Amino acid sequence: MSLLENILYFQGGLGVLANMFLIIFYTCIILDHRYKPMDLIFCQLTFIHIMMFLTAGEIWLADIFESLNVKNDFKCKATFYIYRVMRGLSICITCLLSxxxxxxxxxxxxLLAKYKHKLKQHIIKASLYIWSFNLSFSSNLIFYVGGFTNVSETNQMKVFKSCSLFPINYIIRGFLLTVTTSRDVFLVGVMLTTSTYMVIVLFRHQRQCKHLHSISQLRTSPEKRATQTILMLVVFFVAIYWVDFIISCMSFLLWMYNPVILTVQKFVMNIYPTITPLVQISSDNRIINVLKILWSKRHQIFKKRWFFCLL
Known part of the structure; x- marks a missing residue:
C-alpha cells in the first residue's frame, strides 16, 4: 500500500470520527428542541460528509452487499449513485448555509431581514427541495456505470475499486458536463455573492462599533464568530471544489484515469469534509463546553467502565 493510500485512510478515519461526534451532538440538541436554525443545515452537512467518506472508499457498502450476495453491477450503481448525490448535496447545502x-x-x-422570523420554516422547505433535486439530478449517470472488468479491453474508465464508467458518446458527455458545470457555477456564484455581502455587513458593523467605542462587544459577538466560520468554510470549499472539478473535467473529457490521479482526487475531495467538523468543533462554544464536561468527568467514566467490566 502506497503512502498516499495510507494518508487517505487516515484522512477518512479522522473525518468519519469527527463527523460522527458532530451528528450525535446536533441530533441531541434537535431532539431536545434547543437548536438554532443553522444547526439544521450543519446536521445535514455532517451526515452528507459521513456518507461521502463511506461511499468514496466503499468501506461498509461493499461489506453489506457482499453479505447479501448482491451482484457487483448493482453494488457499483448503488455506491456510485449515493456518492454522486452526496457530492451534489455538499455544494448545495454549503450554498444554503451561506x-x-x-x-x-x-x-x-x-431586504433580506423580512425572512428572519421564518428562518426555520424556510430552511426545512429549502432542504426538502435540494434533496429532491439532487436525488433526481444525479440519476443520469447510473445508465453509464457498471461493474469494473478490464480497462484495456473494454475501454472503461475506473471510478471506484470495482466500478467504472462505460464509453459515452461525445455529445452526451459534453451535455452532462455542461449541465453539471452550469449547476456548480451558479451555486458557487451565489456563495461568492453572499460571502461578499457578509463581509460588507461585518465591515459596516465593525465601523459602527468603533464609532461607539465598543469594539470589544464585536469581538465576542456569537453572530460574528459564526459568520467568520461560515465564510472560512465557503471560501475553503470553493477552492477545494474547483481543484477537484478541474481534475474531473480533464479525466472525463480525455477519458483517461490512472490509480494515482484517482487517489489524489479522493484526497482533494475529502479535505473539505475532514476540515469542516474540526472547524465547527473549535468555533462552537456549545461543543467546546460539552468536550470540557466530558474531559472533566473522564475519570468517573473510566471507573464506571471498569466496574461494569468486572461485573
Whole structure:
C-alpha cells in the first residue's frame, strides 16, 4: 500500500470520527428542541460528509452487499449513485448555509431581514427541495456505470475499486458536463455573492462599533464568530471544489484515469469534509463546553467502565 493510500485512510478515519461526534451532538440538541436554525443545515452537512467518506472508499457498502450476495453491477450503481448525490448535496447545502447566514446577519433595514422570523420554516422547505433535486439530478449517470472488468479491453474508465464508467458518446458527455458545470457555477456564484455581502455587513458593523467605542462587544459577538466560520468554510470549499472539478473535467473529457490521479482526487475531495467538523468543533462554544464536561468527568467514566467490566 502506497503512502498516499495510507494518508487517505487516515484522512477518512479522522473525518468519519469527527463527523460522527458532530451528528450525535446536533441530533441531541434537535431532539431536545434547543437548536438554532443553522444547526439544521450543519446536521445535514455532517451526515452528507459521513456518507461521502463511506461511499468514496466503499468501506461498509461493499461489506453489506457482499453479505447479501448482491451482484457487483448493482453494488457499483448503488455506491456510485449515493456518492454522486452526496457530492451534489455538499455544494448545495454549503450554498444554503451561506445564504441563510447572510439572512441572519442582515440589518433590520435590509431586504433580506423580512425572512428572519421564518428562518426555520424556510430552511426545512429549502432542504426538502435540494434533496429532491439532487436525488433526481444525479440519476443520469447510473445508465453509464457498471461493474469494473478490464480497462484495456473494454475501454472503461475506473471510478471506484470495482466500478467504472462505460464509453459515452461525445455529445452526451459534453451535455452532462455542461449541465453539471452550469449547476456548480451558479451555486458557487451565489456563495461568492453572499460571502461578499457578509463581509460588507461585518465591515459596516465593525465601523459602527468603533464609532461607539465598543469594539470589544464585536469581538465576542456569537453572530460574528459564526459568520467568520461560515465564510472560512465557503471560501475553503470553493477552492477545494474547483481543484477537484478541474481534475474531473480533464479525466472525463480525455477519458483517461490512472490509480494515482484517482487517489489524489479522493484526497482533494475529502479535505473539505475532514476540515469542516474540526472547524465547527473549535468555533462552537456549545461543543467546546460539552468536550470540557466530558474531559472533566473522564475519570468517573473510566471507573464506571471498569466496574461494569468486572461485573
Amino acid at each position: 445564504v441563510f447566514q447572510a439572512v441572519t446577519i442582515s440589518p433590520s433595514t435590509a
